[in-house]
Amino acid sequence: MENGTLQRVHDSARTSSRIARALLVGLLLLxxxxxxAPSSNALASEIIDIAAVPGGSGYWQLHxxxxxxxxxxxxxxxxxxxxxxxxxxxxxxxxxWIIGANGGVEAFGNAADVGGFDHLQLxxxxxxxxxxxxxxxIWIVAGDGGIFTTGDAQFFGSTGGxxxxxxxxxxxxxxxxxxxxxxxxDGGIFTxxxxxxLGSMGGTTLDQDVIAIVTASHGVGYMMIxxxxxxxxxxxxxxxxxxxxxxxxxxxxxxxILDGTGYFMTTITGAVFGFGSAVAPPxxxxxxxxxxxxxxIGREIFDRINTDRALRGQPPYRxxxxxADVAKSWSATMSSxxxxxxxxxxxxxxxxxxxxxxxENIYWGTGPHGNSAxxxxxxxxSSGHRTAILETAYTTLGIGIVCxxxxxxxxxxxxxxxxxxxxNSQGWQPRSPQVDFSATPSTGC
Numbered sequence: 001m002e003n004g005t006l007q008r009v010h011d012s013a014r015t016s017s018r019i020a021r022a023l024l025v026g027l028l029l030l031x032x033x034x035x036x037a038p039s040s041n042a043l044a045s046e047i048i049d050i051a052a053v054p055g056g057s058g059y060w061q062l063h064x065x066x067x068x069x070x071x072x073x074x075x076x077x078x079x080x081x082x083x084x085x086x087x088x089x090x091x092x093x094x095x096x097w098i099i100g101a102n103g104g105v106e107a108f109g110n111a112a113d114v115g116g117f118d119h120l121q122l123x124x125x126x127x128x129x130x131x132x133x134x135x136x137x138i139w140i141v142a143g144d145g146g147i148f149t150t151g152d153a154q155f156f157g158s159t160g161g162x163x164x165x166x167x168x169x170x171x172x173x174x175x176x177x178x179x180x181x182x183x184x185x186d187g188g189i190f191t192x193x194x195x196x197x198l199g200s201m202g203g204t205t206l207d208q209d210v211i212a213i214v215t216a217s218h219g220v221g222y223m224m225i226x227x228x229x230x231x232x233x234x235x236x237x238x239x240x241x242x243x244x245x246x247x248x249x250x251x252x253x254x255x256x257i258l259d260g261t262g263y264f265m266t267t268i269t270g271a272v273f274g275f276g277s278a279v280a281p282p283x284x285x286x287x288x289x290x291x292x293x294x295x296x297i298g299r300e301i302f303d304r305i306n307t308d309r310a311l312r313g314q315p316p317y318r319x320x321x322x323x324a325d326v327a328k329s330w331s332a333t334m335s336s337x338x339x340x341x342x343x344x345x346x347x348x349x350x351x352x353x354x355x356x357x358x359x360e361n362i363y364w365g366t367g368p369h370g371n372s373a374x375x376x377x378x379x380x381x382s383s384g385h386r387t388a389i390l391e392t393a394y395t396t397l398g399i400g401i402v403c404x405x406x407x408x409x410x411x412x413x414x415x416x417x418x419x420x421x422x423x424n425s426q427g428w429q430p431r432s433p434q435v436d437f438s439a440t441p442s443t444g445c
Contacts, residue, residue, distance in 0.1 A: 002206045008233060009164060023314040025407065029313045033098065037213075045354075046064050046269070046352070046419075047061050047063060047266055047269065048063065048064050048085070048087075048088055048253070048268075049061070049300050049326050050253040051088075051089045052255035052257050052258070053093045054091065054092060054257075055258065057072050057073030058070065058071050058074035058087070058258070059255055059266075059272065060074045061270060062086075063084070063352050064073070064083060064084055064304045064330065065080075065084070068087075068096070071321060074111070077108035077109035078108040078109070080100070082102075083101050084099065085100060085126040085128075086098075086126055088111075088131045090109070090110055090111050090130060090131060090135040091134075091135040092388055093109055094194060095110040095111030096108055097111050097129065097131075097211070099116070099360070100118060100126065101337070102117075102125070102126070102127055103118045103140065103142075104116040104118030104147065105150065112133075112151060114332045115150055116190050117140065118253075122146070124142040124143055126142055126143075126173050127167070127170065128169065130172060130173045130176040131208075132151065132173065133150055133175065133176070134177070137150050137152040138153055139153045139171055139180060139437025140211075141170070141182060142143060143167040144168065144323050145160050145164065145184075146159075146160030146173075152177075153282060155179065156179055156192040156193035162185060164355045165184065165186055166184045166186045166188070167185055168182050168183065168184050168185075169213075170183045170188075170224070174194055174215070175215075175220065175381065176194060179192055179193025179195035181195045183200075183212075183213040183222075183224050184202070186202055186203075187202050187204060188201070189222075190323045192294065198222065199234040199235075200234075205338065207226065207228050208228040208249055211251065211252060211253070212224065212225050213225075214254055214263075217258070219234020220235055222235060223239075223263075225253075225265070226274065227248070227249050227250070227251050227252075228243065228244055228246070228247070228248045228270075229242050229265060230243070230251060230335055234347060236260075237256075237260065238261050240261075240275035241275040241276070243263070251266045253265070261276050262274065263276065264363075268353070270352070271320065276394030296443045297371070297444070298400065300372035300376075300440070300442065300443055301376050301412070302317070302319065304372070304435075304437060305412075307435050307437075308380065308390065311435055317396060317414075318415075319397065320398045320415055321398065321412075322353075324352060325397060327399065328411070330342045330411045330413075331400045331410065331411045332402045334364070334409050335402045335405075335407070335409045340363055342360060342362075351417075352417075353417050353419075354415045354417060354418035355416060355418065356417075356422075357393050357394065357423055359391065359393070359414040360388070360411065360412065360413050361412040362409075363378065363408075364408065364410065366407045366410045369409060370406065370444045370445045371408065371442045373442035375410050376437075387427065387428050387429055389412075389425075390429040391429075392424050392425060393416055393423050393426075394424045395415070395417070396415040396416070397415070398409070399412050
């Protein structure tokens with residue numbers, strides 16, 4: 001409040017944008033909403049694959065435009081320069097190959113330069129790749145089941161030239177490197193070399209097509225995953241859970257941890273799910289430093305937001321890692337240059353996936369106002385910010401927190417990726433019903 005008046009400022013520079021501003025004792029907050037039509041080239045940046053760090057401490061996500069996102073303990077080795085179709089990681093995680101749809105191969109980190117096949121006219125586009133046990137070569141498979149070998153990868157046969165019921169979508173090598181399995185989108189299995197047939201989903205009615213096949217470290221079995229997140233295991237592969245039965249159609253990859261105790265799963269929009277021992281690296285304890293406090297504050301605000309939505313019968317937000325990274329960067333910018341709104345028109349154009357809409361709440365507070373409880377309550381008590389929190393126009397959320405000089409800087413970035421379908425905005429939301437958060441932990445800077 002300033003002189004007892006809540007000031008509202010409208011941003012005339014952006015169509016369908018609204019900025020509400022309130023100045024309170026020791027804190028500031030700001031909210032905005034922008035709807036932007038997707039650009040034609042944004043589709044090229046959707047997630048197409050995921051790979052786990054051998055020790056299970058993190059993962060990489062491959063974007064269709066060749067960019068690589070690294071998370072947790074996954075070291076970043078570089079981005080590709082062209083349209084990507086497949087991803088292969090060296091056994092120690094010290095490098096990776098990005099394989100283009102045309103057969104071109106780019107090597108990063110300690111991945112050897114093994115050459116590619118972009119000089120050939122492929123009968124079918126590349127769909128998957130796999131690393132040899134030595135890490136000195138890769139197999140590349142095309143949609144017709146044609147196999148291309150590089151480095152020390154040996155050719156054991158292919159389905160190229162065969163009449164298939166459905167296209168091949170993946171390859172998985174045996175532990176010895178002397179054979180491999182191919183899987184078609186109907187779940188049919190083709191074996192080559194010392195790869196034993198252990199079963200398939202061929203002839204079974206699936207809710208969604210199979211999109212990938214992988215093996216665990218022992219290589220004496222395989223698992224396949226469908227676009228709804230359903231997981232099917234054969235041989236010595238343990239089932240740790242799935243997303244099957246939820247009506248999804250957006251799963252694009254699965255990445256087992258080296259010891260076979262779990263796996264990550266990713267959607268086309270970048271949402272990641274962990275099963276078994278595959279979990280996002282936990283934040284350090286508060287005694288270990290500021291980063292822990294920041295992560296904890298963000299998680300507490302995220303949980304409060306979803307609790308408020310659940311009370312109104314609304315679905316929870318999915319955590320979006322990319323939005324969280326952008327939000328964190330903006331909080332850091334505000335902490336050094338001053339409190340102001342980001343340019344959402346620029347942000348939405350730079351995201352790796354098509355978004356139909358973005359919204360942003362920002363806040364800073366110090367002293368008794370510098371914690372997750374007051375930040376969330378203040379935003380919920382302001383109609384413009386509450387609308388962003390409770391909007392049906394948004395389906396994903398990333399929160400970025402920065403603690404500096406005793407202040408907490410908060411950026412909440414709400415999104416609606418195109419994969420979630422048309423935007424359905426229900427607009428202004430009342431404060432009631434109210435959740436009793438009195439027993440809920442609250443962390444401050």
